[in-house]
Amino acid sequence: MTTNAKHKVTVIGLGDMGAALAHAYLQQGYTTTVWNRSAAKSAPLQAAGAAVADSVTTAIAAGDIIILCVTDYTISRSLLQTPEVTALLKTKILIQLSSGTPGEARELDSWATENGITFLDGAIMAIPDQVGRPDTVIFVSGNKDAYTQSEATLKAVAGALQYMGEDPGAASTWDMGFLIVLFAAMSGAFHAIKLFKSEGLPAAALGNMIQQLAPALGEMLKHQADIIEGGNYHLRHSSLDLCTGSMDMFIKQAKESNISAEVPSFIKGIFKRAQDAGFGTEHVAAAYKTY
Ligand SMILES: NC(=O)c1ccc[n+]([C@@H]2O[C@H](COP(=O)([O-])OP(=O)(O)OC[C@H]3O[C@@H](n4cnc5c(N)ncnc54)[C@H](OP(=O)(O)O)[C@@H]3O)[C@@H](O)[C@H]2O)c1
Structure with a gap:
């Protein structure tokens, strides 16, 4: 797989975030295949030009770069760890954009390495509406070759993509560091809004x-x-x-x-x-x- 070619992209998981990623790829002219557990969520993507796969295996077979965006790592592993899917992934780049802990990222990376799969872990620092902008940040970390080969494809949906180093747990660490500050600030903001409203603001x-x-x-x-x-x-x-x-x-x-x-x-x-x-x-x- 060459670094500069426009890769065929597969997005697995069409929740709010996965759907936003798939739409962004279609808008950028990428050949995009999608799969979702609940088939109904594929319809808007199909209407926008995506190929809809009827199984995870078919979805993975269709792409060069496989982006996973489901609820968590447990679900990700359940989708990936069948002999058929594992064999198919050996010729692809697998990018995990579901949220998880640094430990979960390292575990998935170890599994990928043991199975000869080129793997990159990532964390999306945006809400679905912000996907596809030049200032959208995705943190990625792990295998440097996987990063080099997928950089342009990831930048298509996150212009401010950042590689956080070869530790596969790094992207999650940076994500969690940001999120705990955000959620603590949100809790303070909720109190502040009560305070403002109590004073008529x-x-x-x-x-x-x-x-x-x-x-x-x-x-x-x-x-x-x-x-x-x-x-x-x-x-x-x-x-x-x-x-x-x-x-x-x-x-x-x-x-x-x-x-x-x-x-x-x-x-x-x-x-x-x-x-x-x-x-x-x-x-x-x-x-x-x-x-
Ligand atoms: N939304 C955000 O603002 C945001 C921001 C940054 C990062 N993220 C991360 O992105 C990931 C996806 O978020 P989201 O907002 O898209 O969540 P979501 O709207 O709740 O979608 C969850 C996705 O996971 C799939 N899923 C759940 N259980 C499954 C199972 N047992 N087997 C197969 N698929 C299953 C769902 O499929 P069904 O449609 O069939 O239920 C759906 O595609 C999460 O890890 C989240 O933390 C989200």
Whole structure:
């Protein structure tokens, strides 16, 4: 298989994300074959020009690059690990874009290596509507040859594709690192929207402010990582005692407005544990030491 040729692509799994990937490939002029457990989801893709396979085996036979995008690794393995499919995959490049842990990625990579299958693990850092844009990020990692051979094909749906190195678990590690920050921030945003609404402000106002301040927010989070990496928590600003006091302010406001204090109480618990360990006068990043 050559690196620069326009590969034939097979997409297995036509949930929201798999369907978005398949549509993006069709829009880019790729010969695209699809398979989904529930056949009905193939119809819009067929109408858009995809070949619909009646089995996983037929789908894999039709493609050069096989993209898996199902719920998880357990389902992926159940679809791949039959003797017929395993044999077929030896002449293809298999790219796993279903979400999973670094350990699951390494396990699948080991299975692929043992069976002579060229495998790349990836994580999509986008929602389905963002697939196919020049700024769409997919992290991939593992076999360098698999990356080199599939780079152009992956860039067709993720212009800002990033190769995270030869450890097959790396893409998942970067994905999970981002997602836990995102979900923690979302939980804070839900509290903030309650706070805004209790003061008569719309949720959209909060969303707009956060979007505007996102670069500053990113800088602040990077600052925590730099402090933790450097190991010097004796800075003169943003002490743990000060930040714990801020959480008391949030809990007080929640009581005043009769909204849940769950989020600030949870954060206060983390900060308090570090205070109890004697780090109160250190920078708030010292909370990391009691994780
Ligand atoms: N959606 C997002 O915003 C997003 C963003 C980044 C990453 N991802 C990742 O992309 C992957 C797919 O997400 P999605 O949003 O497309 O999920 P989804 O809409 O829930 O689709 C799940 C897919 O998995 C298939 N599936 C589930 N159980 C199966 C089984 N036992 N055998 C065969 N196929 C099975 C489903 O087939 P049926 O149609 O037959 O049920 C469907 O194609 C996930 O790992 C997700 O974490 C999603």
